[in-house]
Amino acid sequence: MTTAEENYLKAIYHLSEGGKKSVSTNDVAGAMKTKPASVSDMLRKLGEKEVIEYRKYYGVHITDEGKKQALQTIRKHRLWEVFLVDKLNFAWDEVHEVAEELEHIQSPLLIQRLDAFLNYPKFDPHGDPIPDEFGDVKAKPRLVLNEMEIDQMGQIVAVKDSSAAFLKYLDKVGAYIGARIKILDKTDFDGSIEILVDQKKNLFMSKEVAANILIQQS
Amino acid sequence: MTTAEENYLKAIYHLSEGGKKSVSTNDVAGAMKTKPASVSDMLRKLGEKEVIEYRKYYGVHITDEGKKQALQTIRKHRLWEVFLVDKLNFAWDEVHEVAEELEHIQSPLLIQRLDAFLNYPKFDPHGDPIPDEFGDVKAKPRLVLNEMEIDQMGQIVAVKDSSAAFLKYLDKVGAYIGARIKILDKTDFDGSIEILVDQKKNLFMSKEVAANILIQQS
């Protein structure tokens, strides 16, 4: 697999995550920031390698083999993120781009050793679970904050949008990975919510922000 | 600079090291394991970027700017080698290929942090000096073992041929980076030499082997 193929496969994997049946060419183009024409070409290639099932005009399904390979790339990405934050003192909002490059280094031994060196971490700095070397993820299910009901409780374990802007905003308002939260109020009109952070701090946020925060229920 | 360009420039830098005036297309093709035709093309491109001075049919000279850039790549390569050996417990003869990939990661911050994390090492696991962030190398001059005279003394600080086979051979006969040596005898006929290792072990080696061992005189 080339770097480009790995990136496409990873994108298709992520787009399939929400339980969506099939992923469209346009979706992939959007995620990859390429044009649909380029995507068609790549889908044909990935189809031939049997990491996806490709039926012209009907989008793609990722195969079990494809899933396994995508999870390997994701594993590498997240391990490197842990390395950057834990060992090289990067901020959690500075690691994505570099990890995007590092994840394509081809050396199973390297990843094995890195995993050991980092002490077999289970989550990356954004709270996302790190698949094991067989592609297994045994993380408990997570909820999207804006889909929770009043009085439900949990812990912030991840963010979907790990852009620098979003991460900085969270930091500013006092939300962070690990924070324990409780839904205090929810406005049907605009979907905005009010939460209690660590049993002491009230925090109001828009639906858009809440939709990017993942919660582990306790 | 693309990865390919970086690799060519690094090769040209190394080929220029022996004080050779100009480097031939064939030399570069040999080092890069590509065909001369491909090299001609790349030399034209590198010439346009002014990292080399290229006169058709007369080989190339690396420019000051080119030297600076090559040294940055070399710096990155060697820092990663230190990381692999010191932190991830790679053997010194296992690191080259992986470092060859890692050296192309583009992130000045990453290298800065890595350098600090490794405690600003001055030599890589093969004993080669690590240039600083300005491309300066302040390592003392080294001699090639087969060019030393009887009774001269010094310390093994590096090997030129860092192939796994050569490194394993050295290990087997009891030579290693850091060993203190003294030239006991030299045969004009075939250039083979006999050395004393650490004041206790006599070691006989061919000119070919000795030509790959670099000595720091004490």
Add this chain to the structure above:
DNA sequence: TCATTTTTTTAGTCTAGGCTAATTATTATT
């Protein structure tokens, strides 16, 4: 249902880096 809109694919072009075969420069040898 049939026409229009949207989505997707195909066809053809481009750049980076390779290659081989043919050509041209330079160097070596008589």
Add this chain to the structure above:
DNA sequence: AATAATAATTAGCCTAGACTAAAAAAATGA
């Protein structure tokens, strides 16, 4: 100095991965 040998360059082709424009299929909606 002329010719032979070697080295380097050019020309033309290939693949990967992007693009645009055109064509075709699918979805929508009047």
